Amino acid sequence: MAKCHRNDVGSLVLGHRHSPKSSTSGGHFRLWNSSLRRIIFDAVSCGGTSRYKYDDGDVSSIASTGRKEKHAENQKSEKKLSDLLNVEENETEGSKRKEEELKEVVKELEGEDLVRKRMAAKRVRIMAKEEGLEVRRKLAMLGVIPLLVGMLDHDKECVDSQIASLYALLNLGIGNDANKAAIVKVGAIHKMLALIDSPDSSVCEAIVANFLGLSALDSNKPIIGSSGAIPVLVRTLQDLDNKSSTQVKQDALRALYNLSITPTNISFILETDLVSFLVNSTGDMEVSERILSILSNLVSTPEGRKAISAVRDAIPIMMDVLSWTDSPQCQEKASYILMIMAHKSYGDRHTMIEAGIASPLLELTLLGTQLAQKRASRILECLRLDKGKQVSRRYRGNLGATVSAPICGSSSSFTKTEGRSLEDEDMMSEEKKAVKQLVQQSLQNNMRKIVKRANLHHDFVPSDRFTSFTSSSTSKSLAL
Secondary structure: OOOOOOOOHHHHHOOOOOOOOOHHHHHHHHOOOHHHHHHHHHHHOOOOOOOOOOOHHHHHHHHHHHHHHHHHHHHHHHHHHHHHHHHHHHHHHHHHHHHHHHHHHHHHHHOOOHHHHHHHHHHHHHHHHHOHHHHHHHHHHOOHHHHHHHHHHHOOOOHHHHHHHHHHHHHHOOOOHHHHHHHHHOOHHHHHHHOOOOOOHHHHHHHHHHHHHHOOOHHHHHHHHHOOHHHHHHHHHHOOOOOOOHHHHHHHHHHHHHHHOOHHHHHHHHOOOHHHHHHHOOOOOOOHHHHHHHHHHHOOOHHHHHHHHHOOOHHHHHHHHOOOOOOHHHHHHHHHHHHHHHHHOHHHHHHHHHOOOHHHHHHHHHHOOHHHHHHHHHHHHHHHHHHHHHHHHHHHHHHHHHHHOOOOOOHHHHHHHHHHHHHHHHHHHHHHHHHHHHHHHHHHHHHHHHHHHOOOOOOOOOOHHHHHHHHHHHHHHOOO
8 A cells, every 4th residue: 555655656556667778758648738638547446545536526516417307307307308298289189079079970860869969060160160171081981971062852841950960060170171072072062052932031142152162172163063053153243133232242243254154154154144244343343353263264166256246245344354454363354355356256356446445555565564555465466457458458459450450551550559559648648647646645644643643733635745655656656
């Protein structure tokens, strides 16, 4: 132990012997840190005492602190794990209780007690509305849809049961295409139509709301359209007896829009008087955009274009929409309808020209949205080409008459031919003047509108300088 108390750590631990020849290596060991040497000495001292040894109180305090920290960390981890397990257990228990509740509701719907069935339908309506997509999916898997549809037949005398089952079906289809398809597949549409003449208007409102929701699915559109629902929706929209509320009318209009997307339904729509009703109702700003959307779907077919053209003042009404600067979406849809009609029908182009469509179109090319400007430009181009063809046909007819005339050497025949060519030039110059005048009037009208919007005097008249400017600009830009 005496050797253990010596400070000659190098000879004791490392077995180092100083060599007179190797002073460098000995200096290397002398450079060791003294603290490191004390630690090594304490490690080999086998519990012996030393003046370089750490204080026992410090070591024990450090160790106890480390144990406490580790213990605290372990407790935190155990607490987190326990919380997670409790949450999982609670969720499992909650899901089990919910499944039991859903099964209980389905069991009540399967029973024979009409009162309990009605109460169960009301519970389905509330749960499907408030508890989300998962509950709707589980209810459908438990077979609740056929049971609810069956209530429409079995309890025809009870309006409350009908309304409860209808709105339960409506809520089950929200955000779930599989449920929408299942409702139609079990024959709900025909059973709803059988109840449409119910004396209670609430039943009709619930049926129209179901048609709206179910028609959002593409696979349901042709089934609903061919079932006879379109005349019911049209009758609800027109509401000749003033029994329908504003909400049910909007639902009917939106359902008709959904159905008009499918081309096979257009023939069913044209069997009603919906087109004339829509065209004449375009002035109602609350529904005009939806109306124009339906007409945009109808105009894509030859039958639809013919039906729209047959309505009195259909084109002037569409032209009037072009000036609705407060509703750019309506301007875009009206310009689309007119563009298709102008492109497909010469009679419609002639009607547009006679109605003075050039002025609102030119205004739209200046003040409309980018899409409306593009469509207005296409209509103008179509009308210009049609006008050019008319002039060309006239010119060719006159030229053919001139060529087919007897060729004589007399000066009288030359004078006649020259006179006819001068007449053709005069006719073309008259066309140019008419177009220039039309453009000039449109620019002046636009200037008046701009000045009026700027809150200037209403009797403002463009100066002669502006008139000369417009005339010169039109003569340059519209040379034929």
